[in-house]
């Protein structure tokens with residue numbers, strides 16, 4: 162039979178062929194990430210597995226880079242962490258991602274390059290837009306979040322900036338949870354307003370508060386799953402229901418919990434963002450970020466006129482296509498191939514590291530309570546106000562962050578100075594235990610009132626448990642606490 166594929170006539174054996182079989186014949190690596198137009202009609206993703214093409218049919222295939230994951234269906238978390246986004250077809254049989262440390266990719270003819278640019282032929286053109294090593298990271302994170310695809314970015318802040326500006330424009334509003342990382346608070350409170358996107362805030366556990374903050378201009382809801390450093394647990398299920406009713410997407414920053422503790426898709430979220438700098442990478446050696454579309458939101462619904470042209474062309478991949486082909490490309494916030502490689506390596510052990518991080522944090526939280534800290538906030542403690550919500554949402558583990566108040570800024574400083582194992586630095590999610598005095602560092606630029614509202618009290622120390630032997634950590638923390 163004769164098919165017209167992307168404008169070119171091709172001979173295929175037989176009188177009809179299923180689309181999955183056609184993709185196999187054409188060696189398409191991630192068929193789930195291909196947008197298919199059959200005789201002028203855009204197919205839904207769910208239609209593709211059973212679609213059949215016949216003699217004379219016209220097919221338009223658009224390739225999206227950063228989706229799929231080339232895994233057996235139903236693979237479980239640790240299997241995905243190891244195998245999703247693995248290189249295939251490498252001529253030397255490489256099992257880990259080769260680092261394509263090059264800025265651009267040559268193609269055999271001007272026509273071929275034009276087709277790759279248009280997305281009608283699979284390939285990469287320029288590493289600001291996509292890169293083979295970075296694409297493997299995108300596949301891995303999309304698989305772990307059970308998303309339809311992902312775009313990796315130069316940092317977590319870039320992921321948040323691009324996700325928001327990929328949805329909202331000048332004159333629009335967003336509603337965000339209050340318990341936010343300082344950088345995100347500054348972005349929503351200062352930088353985005355300069356571009357005409359303004360934020361209203363509600364308590365992250367207060368779904369009704371989100372509902373009250375909605376206006377006709379609201380274009381998205383945003384929460385941090387577990388706020389840094391205030392450690393408020395967001396009511397993702399409740400806020401997702403408000404988002405659904407309002408017809409806007411819910412974007413969840415899942416950095417502090419990772420897909421190991423919670424998959425926001427199961428709670429009704431639409432988009433996940435990560436600072437991969439933290440637990441995904443896990444070793445404190447590469448800054449990065451990722452945006453994942455969970456495939457639940459209808460971007461062509463009319464509420465987002467800027468996204469309509471993408472919805473017409475890319476169907477369910479409209480949002481990611483806009484991110485890849487517009488905001489990510491234009492702001493230039495691309496991830497370096499080397500950082501993607503380091504993050505790919507880190508993710509392979511995420512499922513082994515997270516339980517130890519969480520268990521160590523629980524042990525340290527208990528030791529701080531017993532050692533006489535003025536107050537200890539840890540979602541795993543029965544005294545934590547949203548303990549039941551955190552237990553339900555995070556599958557019985559509570560993350561690795563603890564906020565301890567020690568009575569004064571001086572005592573907080575002396576405590577940090579007295580620690581031997583914990584490193585005093587501005588990061589979370591490292592194999593090493595980390596401590597920070599947020600009020601004098603990340604939050605120093607905010608007025609006192611704002612600082613306290615964000616959970617950065619003057620006597621507060623943020624602790625982020627590593628994966629060392631818990632007995633050594635408890636000894637170190639108990640000794641330091643006893644000396645302040």
Ligand SMILES: Cc1ncc(COP(=O)(O)O)c(C=O)c1O
Nearest residue numbers: 316317318342389416436438449
């Ligand atoms: C919850 C959360 N989101 C986003 C970010 C920003 O990530 P990055 O530093 O990779 O830009 C951070 C950084 O600490 C964070 O803790």
